[in-house]
Amino acid sequence: MLAAVLYGQEDLKLETVPDPEPGPGEIVLKVGVATTCGTDLKVWRRGGHARMLKPPTIFGHEAAGTIFSIGSGVTGWAVGDRVVANNSAPCGKCFFCDRHEYSLCQDLLFNNGTFAEYLKIPAPIVEKNLLPIPQDLPFALASMTEPLACVLHGVARSNARDGDRIVVMGDGAIGLMFVLALAKGYEVGTPSEIIVLGGSSDRLAVAEQLGATQTYLHREIDDIPALIKTLTNGWGADIVIEATGVPSAWECAVACGRPGATINLFGGCPKNTNISVSTEQLHYCELTLKGVFHNTPQYVRDSLAFIHQHPALMQLMLSDRRPLKALGSAFADMRDRKVIKVAIEP
Numbered sequence: 077m078l079a080a081v082l083y084g085q086e087d088l089k090l091e092t093v094p095d096p097e098p099g100p101g102e103i104v105l106k107v108g109v110a111t112t113c114g115t116d117l118k119v120w121r122r123g124g125h126a127r128m129l130k131p132p133t134i135f136g137h138e139a140a141g142t143i144f145s146i147g148s149g150v151t152g153w154a155v156g157d158r159v160v161a162n163n164s165a166p167c168g169k170c171f172f173c174d175r176h177e178y179s180l181c182q183d184l185l186f187n188n189g190t191f192a193e194y195l196k197i198p199a200p201i202v203e204k205n206l207l208p209i210p211q212d213l214p215f216a217l218a219s220m221t222e223p224l225a226c227v228l229h230g231v232a233r234s235n236a237r238d239g240d241r242i243v244v245m246g247d248g249a250i251g252l253m254f255v256l257a258l259a260k261g262y263e264v265g266t267p268s269e270i271i272v273l274g275g276s277s278d279r280l281a282v283a284e285q286l287g288a289t290q291t292y293l294h295r296e297i298d299d300i301p302a303l304i305k306t307l308t309n310g311w312g313a314d315i316v317i318e319a320t321g322v323p324s325a326w327e328c329a330v331a332c333g334r335p336g337a338t339i340n341l342f343g344g345c346p347k348n349t350n351i352s353v354s355t356e357q358l359h360y361c362e363l364t365l366k367g368v369f370h371n372t373p374q375y376v377r378d379s380l381a382f383i384h385q386h387p388a389l390m391q392l393m394l395s396d397r398r399p400l401k402a403l404g405s406a407f408a409d410m411r412d413r414k415v416i417k418v419a420i421e422p
Contacts, residue, residue, distance in 0.1 A: 078422065079192035080403050082135040086120060088404055093134065093192075098147030101199025103206070105161060108141035108215035110190035111394070112403075112418045113223055114248050115344070117410045118321070122346070136190035136420075137163035140209060140218035144194060150202060160218045161197045162205035162225065162376045163187050178372040179229065191403055193422040204373050210384050216397070216419040217383050217390050224390075225371035225379035227253040231262050232375070233368045234315050235338040238265025241308050243332050244288075246319030246343060247274025249393050249417050252283055254317050254342075256389055259287020262382065271307060273300060276413055282392050301331035308334065317342055323349045335361040342368050393417050 079093045098104045116136060140160040143153055153159070166173050166181035173181050185200050197206060209218045227250060236242065236258070244254050251274065258267055272288040274280050280291035290307065297303050305312050312334035318326055321343030330353060333339050357363065371379075383390050395415035398406055399422075406418040 077193040078400060079134045079189065080136065080400065081132055082120065083132045085122060086407075087131075088120060088135065088407070090401060090403070096194050096196035098145050098150075098196060099199075100148045101150060101202060102147040103143050103150060103153060103197045103202055104145045105139065105141045105159065105195045105197055106144040107139050107190060107193060107195055107422050109219045110136050110139040110192075110420045110422070111216065111219040112136075112406055112410060112420065113138050114250055114410075115223075117407060118344070120407050121411065134189035134192055136192075137186075137188050138219050138222050139190035139195055140215040140221075141195075147199075153202075153206070158209040158211070158215075158218075160207050160209055160221045160380065161187070161195075161201050162371070162373075163190075163201075163222050164370065165198070165200035165204040166372070167200070168204070176372075179370040184370075191400060191420060191422075193400075205376050207377065207380050209380070213384050213387065216394055217387055218380065219419070220383060220390060220393065220417070221376060221379045222371070223249060224253050224257070224383060225375040226250070227257055228262060228375045228378050228382065229371045230254065230317065230340055230342050230368045231257045231264075233366060234317065234340045235364065236264040236267065236315055239268045240264075240314040241269040241271070242267045242315045242317065243271045243273065243304055243313040243329075244283075244317045244319060245273050245294075245325055245329055245332075247272060247276055247279035247283060248319065250342070251317075251319040252279065252286055252393060252416070254319060255283050255288050256286040256386065257382070260382075260386065262378075269307070271304065271313070273297070279413075279416065282416070285392060286389055300328055304332040311335070312337060314338075315340065319343045321345050323351050326351045327353075330357070330363065330365065333361075333363060336363070337361075338364040338366060340366050340368055344369075394419055397421060
């Protein structure tokens with residue numbers, strides 16, 4: 077089969093590799109669509125990921141398609157079923173799984189290789205995170221189940237309440253999905269304001285379509301915390317969600333919160349980076365600084381249901397469709413911020 081193999085930093089090659097064969101408890105998916113992701117972009121630019129993969133390896137982690145073959149012991153599924161598989165599954169047995177903190181599972185299994193004609197789904201994912209796709213939902217939308225599941229996890233952990241004033245820092249796919257989930261009142265009531273800071277006028281226009289009440293180009297603002305205080309009667313935001321993965325933006329996010337605010341540090345920063353936090357501000361303002369990572373089986377299910385409820389709005393995340401042979405140009409365009417997400421069709 078044809079597959080995209082990552083060898084290192086911005087070193088991605090299309091190669092013919094052996095077709096996968098399902099083992100016990102496994103299935104092989106015929107990929108219908110694989111979507112590009114900001115995490116994939118980071119991995120491509122950095123040449124690897126400490127937890128998800130090590131080169132050389134077949135690349136990509138968002139896909140939807142049909143079951144091509146089934147291993148022994150698999151029940152409840154048939155060849156030809158339309159499915160989406162999360163890129164991970166918790167072990168269900170460790171200290172954290174016993175406490176239903178599945179994203180912290182110490183044996184969290186990751187699966188990569190969606191930028192290919194076929195993808196083998198390991199048994200734990202078949203058991204815990206393989207879902208049927210509604211017949212009226214296109215593969216390209218279903219493929220976004222994994223990133224939206226991470227976002228829904230982030231929303232649920234943000235302590236949001238009805239009427240909150242929320243700042244979202246970042247206008248990539250993750251930041252835009254946060255806007256949509258918040259605007260539709262996932263887990264909580266609808267915020268009174270969703271203020272988005274980003275680097276692209278076009279993407280901020282999409283944020284407004286998704287429910288942002290105010291948008292700003294960050295490079296045009298001299299003092300972002302001062303702006304947020306001006307927009308919130310001098311207090312700061314109730315919740316700040318950082319979705320860029322830049323340490324300086326993490327520090328800015330902390331400065332944008334009011335006393336008692338929750339600061340959701342969602343964007344993954346480069347390894348071995350640090351931020352500075354005022355102990356006085358953290359203590360006397362009773363701030364909650366919260367890191368949120370990945371997703372859980374419940375949010376995977378909620379995500380697919382959410383996409384099915386809001387297909388037209390989720391479609392706004394997809395800038396283009398391209399064949400697998402054009403994957404390199406898709407990542408180059410993501411790097412240059414010409415596209416948000418691209419649907420890759422093997």
